[in-house]
Amino acid sequence: MSESAPDTNSSDAADAPTRPFRAIVDADAIQMAVELVDALFDECHLRLEAEGLRMAGVDPATVASVELTLGRAAFESYETTGVHTGVDLSRLGDVVQMADSGQLVEFDLASETRTLEIHIDGLEYTLALLDPETIRRPPDSPSGGFDFAGEVVADADDFDRAVRAADMVSNHLALGIDDDEDAFYVEATGDTDDVSLALPAEDLADLTTGEAHSLFSLDYLTAIDRAMPTDAEIRLRLGIEQPATIAYEFADGAGSVEYVVAPRISSH
Amino acid sequence: MSESAPDTNSSDAADAPTRPFRAIVDADAIQMAVELVDALFDECHLRLEAEGLRMAGVDPATVASVELTLGRAAFESYETTGVHTGVDLSRLGDVVQMADSGQLVEFDLASETRTLEIHIDGLEYTLALLDPETIRRPPDSPSGGFDFAGEVVADADDFDRAVRAADMVSNHLALGIDDDEDAFYVEATGDTDDVSLALPAEDLADLTTGEAHSLFSLDYLTAIDRAMPTDAEIRLRLGIEQPATIAYEFADGAGSVEYVVAPRISSH
Amino acid sequence: MSESAPDTNSSDAADAPTRPFRAIVDADAIQMAVELVDALFDECHLRLEAEGLRMAGVDPATVASVELTLGRAAFESYETTGVHTGVDLSRLGDVVQMADSGQLVEFDLASETRTLEIHIDGLEYTLALLDPETIRRPPDSPSGGFDFAGEVVADADDFDRAVRAADMVSNHLALGIDDDEDAFYVEATGDTDDVSLALPAEDLADLTTGEAHSLFSLDYLTAIDRAMPTDAEIRLRLGIEQPATIAYEFADGAGSVEYVVAPRISSH
Structure with a gap:
């Protein structure tokens, strides 16, 4: 309020x-x-x-x-x-x-x-x-904020392709940063098929490394992805078994949106 | 026949x-x-x-x-x-x-x-x-014809917008002419939301005033609206709790169609 | 194999x-x-x-x-x-x-x-x-091959129109060659309505005559028709109460496909 x-x-x-x-x-x-x-x-x-x-x-x-x-x-x-x-x-x-x-x-x-x-x-x-x-009110962030390990700035188009492919094989997907390889990755493991997308720093608009890996429900990521304009540049903040934030601007920069998605318990 | x-x-x-x-x-x-x-x-x-x-x-x-x-x-x-x-x-x-x-x-x-x-x-x-x-035969018009109070010539596009908006809030809508304001109007009152469109004479191709107000089922008006070419100029004849006629030409003037829709009982 | x-x-x-x-x-x-x-x-x-x-x-x-x-x-x-x-x-x-x-x-x-x-x-x-x-394996062709009476090379577009029209009136259609009239034909007879398309040799890319007439289920022909590129030139081989083959090239001639469809028992 x-x-x-x-x-x-x-x-x-x-x-x-x-x-x-x-x-x-x-x-x-x-x-x-x-x-x-x-x-x-x-x-x-x-x-x-x-x-x-x-x-x-x-x-x-x-x-x-x-x-x-x-x-x-x-x-x-x-x-x-x-x-x-x-x-x-x-x-x-x-x-x-x-x-x-x-x-x-x-x-x-x-x-x-x-x-x-x-x-x-x-x-x-x-x-x-x-x-x-x-009306339900978004929960307050923890007092110290989330413990984000890294940040990725990527094309909505790449995110969209990974989410749609993941949705073919599973109902959850992992978002992560590979600190050694200096790359952002998306992974989904299904009963028979797997999907992965790895984007090295040079294919990203920006990457702040720091090992990150969390598992999310595709129900939410698919809904967020479908509404996303294909030409957006999205900013993801990620941690280890932490919520992810997905933020971008619209309306020629006059509008901005930030989604916070809680992770699923992961056995990774 | x-x-x-x-x-x-x-x-x-x-x-x-x-x-x-x-x-x-x-x-x-x-x-x-x-x-x-x-x-x-x-x-x-x-x-x-x-x-x-x-x-x-x-x-x-x-x-x-x-x-x-x-x-x-x-x-x-x-x-x-x-x-x-x-x-x-x-x-x-x-x-x-x-x-x-x-x-x-x-x-x-x-x-x-x-x-x-x-x-x-x-x-x-x-x-x-x-x-x-x-096959059912259209009923004969009353011997003296319907008692139309006024006539409106409007863009199909305006009619379309009003009917679609009305369909969001109710299952019936009123078509009328406000003699004092020299305007054609469409109104729908829903449980929570309302819709109205008022077109003064200057926004109409033609208007023959005469107080008119009748309520119609949206089932019929929506069906008529969906089939209507968006560039048609439609002629509506309206009365007080009277049927409405909706007529226009198509096929470069070689074709013409007239719908007659009976009013619902109104408590207006 | x-x-x-x-x-x-x-x-x-x-x-x-x-x-x-x-x-x-x-x-x-x-x-x-x-x-x-x-x-x-x-x-x-x-x-x-x-x-x-x-x-x-x-x-x-x-x-x-x-x-x-x-x-x-x-x-x-x-x-x-x-x-x-x-x-x-x-x-x-x-x-x-x-x-x-x-x-x-x-x-x-x-x-x-x-x-x-x-x-x-x-x-x-x-x-x-x-x-x-x-995985099911296509049956071997009879040792002497099918007994095809004639062959037709037609536009996919004509085939498409005939199959879609036939699907409105029946759940099976006849493909045939009229040897006397030098024409390829498609016919479907429904409970109330009938459909036919007759293409004389001059409207075909090629025709090898020989009396042919077989009845086929529209389930299969409709599925084949829907996948067919509209600009394909299709080659049909037909006989009397025989399977039909429908073949064409795609990918600028680098690809080719042949369907074999068994006939229904016909009372023709």
């Missing part, structure tokens, strides 16, 4: 002199933002703050969480008094998908009724918002 | 000196014609008259009816002695869909066997026709 | 001085080869011989068999000591489909472990091979 922002569900919001949130945004940017969060769950926290729009949530099994920011720079116009609410992602996604590429989507939040008005070229959609108290 | 045309199912037809119907038509025109009627039901009346081909039918619940004409101008060649028969639209649709865009489709009706021969570049499909007596 | 080639499942292979099979091939050629065999069954014999790669199999009901060759000319590089093994076509197909058009796919067969390594731009997929003794 953003401490500095008044809650729309509190009585303060109703006294605010202006509309709590009005903004106009390019359809492609908001469609992408919703899709990246919708990949993992149906409902999320929506925070409308001075710096931009933020969405956050965690899946029902608390294996994967997302934090997404779409900064003011992505908006044609943006004004807010600060809002914390909740949103149904599949309904919001359906609505913003009605806009054609390049069209503008206009938001207007009427706090009194807890509804978000969405305007697309004459069409007005009134979306009921959700009480944020009813 | 066209009174002046002999029925192929009568003995007269068998004595006719020429084939009752021979015609050659561009694949795109006949594909569109069949699709526009097939949107609502599986079987329809088929009348082959001097002015052109006509299809008509009504859905099993008698909520929506269609009258479609594909005039002689749409045909490369067209000769008929006048025929009234019935046709299975999904089978006819499958056959004409075999032709590529720009190909010619040739029809030859052999009345003796109640079958329609369809030729597409060497392929011959023999389609069994249906006894028109077994 | 290729008599001159050592079997990878025998102890000889393990003693071979070089890898039993290493090859690099254009993605499009191998994707097409796998798809043409996968159309009819899931597992097939895979022979890696001096002349090229061969795949062969027969469907569970022993109605349809395939023999496919992808010659050395289709490969960027190709070396083999001769191998006879078995392969799961849907898994092999999924892997080679990961390559983009124009990419190279590299194969490396490690006989010791009966696995085929497949490399696509950094990705390594280890595919478990199958014991060829467990």
Whole structure:
């Protein structure tokens, strides 16, 4: 929760002199933002703050969480008094998908009724918002942060190929860094077939070595992979039997998303 | 039924000196014609008259009816002695869909066997026709006609956006004209979300005002909307708790279709 | 089985001085080869011989068999000591489909472990091979060969149109040659509708007449038709109540496939 922002569900919001949130945004940017969060769950926290729009949530099994920011720079116009609410992602996604590429989507939040008005070229959609108290909240990171051993910057395209191939043979895959070989690797071992992808430092945009190896469920990685734009440059932070973070920018750098995925117990 | 045309199912037809119907038509025109009627039901009346081909039918619940004409101008060649028969639209649709865009489709009706021969570049499909007596007939309009209050000429694209958005929130929608605001509107009220589209006169090709408001089932409007070409200019006639008519031209003006949809009981 | 080639499942292979099979091939050629065999069954014999790669199999009901060759000319590089093994076509197909058009796919067969390594731009997929003794073998042709009466060379496009139309009305179709009319024909008779396509010699690339007529199950012809490239020139050999062969080249002539389909008992 953003401490500095008044809650729309509190009585303060109703006294605010202006509309709590009005903004106009390019359809492609908001469609992408919703899709990246919708990949993992149906409902999320929506925070409308001075710096931009933020969405956050965690899946029902608390294996994967997302934090997404779409900064003011992505908006044609943006004004807010600060809002914390909740949103149904599949309904919001359906609505913003009605806009054609390049069209503008206009938001207007009427706090009194807890509804978000969405305007697309004459069409007005009134979306009921959700009480944020009813939506799972991403767990706090450990006080000292995760113990990441290394960091990889790779093409989404390479990650995509490895995840799709792994999904043919198994339901989990290992992400790791081979410190000796100076390489990032993806491995999946199935009942009959195996998949591996090793990318040495020279095939990566960046590599901070440090031995790393953790096993993840393909359910989550496949969902994250499908939503990922193919031209993204993704930043992975990895450790030994640690969560992985997968982060990248979108909307010409105005948006950023970070997924945190918990590891499976591995016998490696 | 066209009174002046002999029925192929009568003995007269068998004595006719020429084939009752021979015609050659561009694949795109006949594909569109069949699709526009097939949107609502599986079987329809088929009348082959001097002015052109006509299809008509009504859905099993008698909520929506269609009258479609594909005039002689749409045909490369067209000769008929006048025929009234019935046709299975999904089978006819499958056959004409075999032709590529720009190909010619040739029809030859052999009345003796109640079958329609369809030729597409060497392929011959023999389609069994249906006894028109077994096919529902669109109800007659009331003697004085419907009591339409106003008429709207709009882009199919706007109608499409409103119907698709309404379908996200409800299973019925209201079509109306706001006499004071000089605007055509579409409204749908769902359990949590609402949709509305208001098009003032300046955003319409034409508007004849007169207060109008009726509620319709989205099942029918969605089916009509899906078949509609996106570049059509549609003419809607509306009243107060009255049926709506939705009409437009296709095949470069050689074809025309009119749907009549009965209203739902509204508590508005 | 290729008599001159050592079997990878025998102890000889393990003693071979070089890898039993290493090859690099254009993605499009191998994707097409796998798809043409996968159309009819899931597992097939895979022979890696001096002349090229061969795949062969027969469907569970022993109605349809395939023999496919992808010659050395289709490969960027190709070396083999001769191998006879078995392969799961849907898994092999999924892997080679990961390559983009124009990419190279590299194969490396490690006989010791009966696995085929497949490399696509950094990705390594280890595919478990199958014991060829467990895979159905296409039946031998009768000693004198089939009694074909005539041969037709036609466009895949015409065959495709006839098969798709026949599939709308029936579950079997007749392929034949009308000796008097000098024409190849396809016919299907349904409960209500009929389909026929007659192609006279002048509409065919070649026709060797001889009265022919046999009835075939559409299940098999539809599967063969769907996998067929639309620009292929297909060679059909037909007889009276005899199997039909359907053969064509692919991969710019470096590949060839021949299907043999047994006839149904016909009352014609």
